[in-house]
Amino acid sequence: MTNITAIIVTYNSAGVVGEALASLKAQPQIARIIVVDNASQDKCCAFVSTHFPDVLLVRNEKNLGFGMGNNMALPQVETEFALLVNPDAVLQPGAVEALLAAAARYSEAGILAPRLFYEDGSGQPSHKTSLFQREQCRAPYIEPEGDLCAEFLSGALWLVRIDALHKTGYFDPEIFFYYEDDDLCLRMRKAGYSLVLVNDAHAVHGMGKSSAPSPDSRRFRLYHDIWSRLYIEYKYRGREAAQRMIVHKYWRYRLWRLTSIPSLVGRYGPRLQAVKDFMAYLESMHSAIRGDKR
Numbered sequence: 001m002t003n004i005t006a007i008i009v010t011y012n013s014a015g016v017v018g019e020a021l022a023s024l025k026a027q028p029q030i031a032r033i034i035v036v037d038n039a040s041q042d043k044c045c046a047f048v049s050t051h052f053p054d055v056l057l058v059r060n061e062k063n064l065g066f067g068m069g070n071n072m073a074l075p076q077v078e079t080e081f082a083l084l085v086n087p088d089a090v091l092q093p094g095a096v097e098a099l100l101a102a103a104a105r106y107s108e109a110g111i112l113a114p115r116l117f118y119e120d121g122s123g124q125p126s127h128k129t130s131l132f133q134r135e136q137c138r139a140p141y142i143e144p145e146g147d148l149c150a151e152f153l154s155g156a157l158w159l160v161r162i163d164a165l166h167k168t169g170y171f172d173p174e175i176f177f178y179y180e181d182d183d184l185c186l187r188m189r190k191a192g193y194s195l196v197l198v199n200d201a202h203a204v205h206g207m208g209k210s211s212a213p214s215p216d217s218r219r220f221r222l223y224h225d226i227w228s229r230l231y232i233e234y235k236y237r238g239r240e241a242a243q244r245m246i247v248h249k250y251w252r253y254r255l256w257r258l259t260s261i262p263s264l265v266g267r268y269g270p271r272l273q274a275v276k277d278f279m280a281y282l283e284s285m286h287s288a289i290r291g292d293k294r
Contacts, residue, residue, distance in 0.1 A: 002028065002029055002031035003031065003079045003080045003081060004029050004080075005031060005077040005079045005081070006024045006030050006034070006085055007036065007070055007073045007082055007084050007085065008020060008021070008033070009036045009037075009038060010035055010040060010048075010210075011037070011039070011040055011063055012044060012217075013042075013087035013210055013211060013212075014043045014044040016087050016088045016209055017044060018047065020086070020089055021051075023092075024083075024091065027096045029100060030083065032079070033054075034055070035048050035052075035056070035057050036058045036069040036073050037057065037058065037059050037060060038063040038064055038065070039062050045057060045059060056076075058072055060072070065175070065177050066176075066180060067171030067172060070084060070170070074170050077162055079162070080161070080162060081100075081103065083099075083158070083160075085156075085157050086156045086205065086210050087210045088156075088206035089116075089157045089203050089204070090203060090205075091203050092204065094200070094201070095201040096201075098114070099112050099113075099159045100159075103159065106147075109161065109193065109195065110160065110165070110188040110193030110194065111153055111161070111196070112195075112201075113158050113159070113195075114126070114202055114203045115198070115199060115202050115203075117205070118207065119206055123143055124205055124207065127148060127151075127197045128141075128150070128151065128152045130182070131152065131186070134152075147196060147197065148197040151195070152195070156203070157205070158181075161193075164191070168188055172184075172235075175228050176224055176228070177221070177224040177228065179229060186236065222270040223271065223273060226249065226270075226271045226275060226278075227274040229245075230249075230274070230278040231278065233245050242278075243282070246282075249271070250276075253275060256268040
């Protein structure tokens with residue numbers, strides 16, 4: 001049965017997306033492939049159009065982020081499942097069959113994911129405890145011996161049940177990059193769905209290679225890592241908890257930013273800016289709430 005629509009969100013991904021698309025094209029269960037391009041500056045769109053002309057290519061005029069990129073395609077899905085795939089993730093033979101078989105076994109599963117491996121064949125962490133728990137206790141990663149009902153699944157590659165997604169909602173549009181997978185996992189579990197890591201499904205994930213590396217992309221990632229983490233704190237724990245985290249991170253990053261060590265300035269400058277911008281975001285949110293109450 002062709003009951004899967006695959007979605008890949010690209011941004012300067014010309015160097016890796018070909019292998020990901022080739023692995024999807026080899027899967028007869030995939031009825032349709034959608035690539036949403038977030039205004040890539042490389043030759044990503046030209047590559048997809050030339051080498052995969054039957055793939056639906058959606059070209060955004062600006063970078064909308066990973067979550068919103070997926071949200072552009074998800075309303076077009078008419079199949080039972082969506083397969084959300086990072087451009088640097090490659091399905092291994094038999095992975096889709098194993099994911100679908102597991103979906104049949106676990107009807108309560110909202111998201112199913114394969115075991116992930118690095119390009120050298122070594123195991124890559126594919127599941128974790130939920131965000132707030134893993135920040136408190138960094139337990140060693142243990143490879144499961146079979147299917148696992150997890151608290152969090154790596155967003156590198158997900159098989160998502162569309163009915164479940166319609167109930168929980170798509171990716172949070174406020175999150176541009178980072179922690180959007182944590183957020184959706186939290187909402188899935190809150191809605192009563194399970195998250196299943198499928199032992200017999202495998203994929204290779206070139207961690208962090210979705211976009212071509214550059215100093216700008218590194219600053220971009222550092223910035224959004226902090227902004228999104230503050231947003232998650234605000235969303236799930238409230239304004240006071242977010243403000244406490246803001247204070248902690250602000251003074252930490254400001255002290256490091258004042259050093260004369262170039263590497264530290266480069267690392268903490270974007271993070272400090274993210275904290276400042278989130279402070280402004282928080283104030284704007286509560287100004288709007290005060291206005292509504294008046």
